[in-house]
Amino acid sequence: WVIAPQAQRSFTRLDAAVGIFYGTCTGSTSEAADLIHQAFGSGVAAEPIDVDGLTDDALAASLKEHDALIVGAPTWNTGAESECSGTGWDKFYYSKLPAMKSELSGKKVAVFGLGDQSSYSEYFCDAAGEIWDVFNGLDCKMLGAWSQDGYEHEDSKSIRGDKFCGLLLDAVNQEDMTEDRVKQWVAQLIDEGILAK
Numbered sequence: 001w002v003i004a005p006q007a008q009r010s011f012t013r014l015d016a017a018v019g020i021f022y023g024t025c026t027g028s029t030s031e032a033a034d035l036i037h038q039a040f041g042s043g044v045a046a047e048p049i050d051v052d053g054l055t056d057d058a059l060a061a062s063l064k065e066h067d068a069l070i071v072g073a074p075t076w077n078t079g080a081e082s083e084c085s086g087t088g089w090d091k092f093y094y095s096k097l098p099a100m101k102s103e104l105s106g107k108k109v110a111v112f113g114l115g116d117q118s119s120y121s122e123y124f125c126d127a128a129g130e131i132w133d134v135f136n137g138l139d140c141k142m143l144g145a146w147s148q149d150g151y152e153h154e155d156s157k158s159i160r161g162d163k164f165c166g167l168l169l170d171a172v173n174q175e176d177m178t179e180d181r182v183k184q185w186v187a188q189l190i191d192e193g194i195l196a197k
């Protein structure tokens with residue numbers, strides 16, 4: 001029968017339609033990844049993966065498995081020109097990722113970042129902007145641009161046009177807003193077609 005393998009294939013794809021990958025130093029980005037996972041539901045998004053727990057080759061293979069990727073990082077290196085996340089992303093997105101264009105081109109990707117808009121106002125979530133640039137450079141379909149309303153930063157490498165390139169969260173000053181922001185953002189991603197085949 002033709003139907004059986006088709007059904008099986010579509011179940012497999014649905015099961016891992018969205019992959020959530022994050023780096024973290026002190027856990028905030030991991031918590032945000034869990035909230036994003038819950039908002040999608042475990043049938044749609046795979047368990048979030050800490051990029052520091054995988055070798056570069058395993059991470060590269062894992063990124064290819066999903067129809068859509070949600071990638072998140074904190075920002076830790078104030079004022080640095082590059083590699084601002086302080087996590088395994090820094091090496092990976094400047095070494096292995098740029099060579100993955102043929103494998104990742106066209107994939108739907110959305111970025112989220114954690115930062116502190118009060119103490120690091122001029123560098124708010126810079127690393128999210130860096131990661132966005134790398135995936136955008138691979139011709140991925142970038143989703144999830146987010147309004148700057150409700151934040152009090154002075155500058156950020158994550159600004160594209162009049163918006164942030166993805167969801168920026170501040171667990172230091174606006175932790176009470178995180179859950180609602182995540183729910184709204186996931187609803188927006190679904191509206192933008194992140195689950196469309």
Ligand SMILES: Cc1cc2nc3c(=O)[nH]c(=O)nc-3n(C[C@H](O)[C@H](O)[C@H](O)COP(=O)(O)O)c2cc1C
Nearest residue numbers: 024025026027028029074075078115116120124125
């Ligand atoms: C030494 C230090 C440097 C930081 N630099 C920045 C920064 O440049 N920009 C920013 O938005 N947040 C900065 N932060 C705030 C962290 O990004 C924030 O605490 C975040 O929630 C950490 O995420 P994590 O727990 O996933 O590592 C810095 C924090 C520390 C302690």
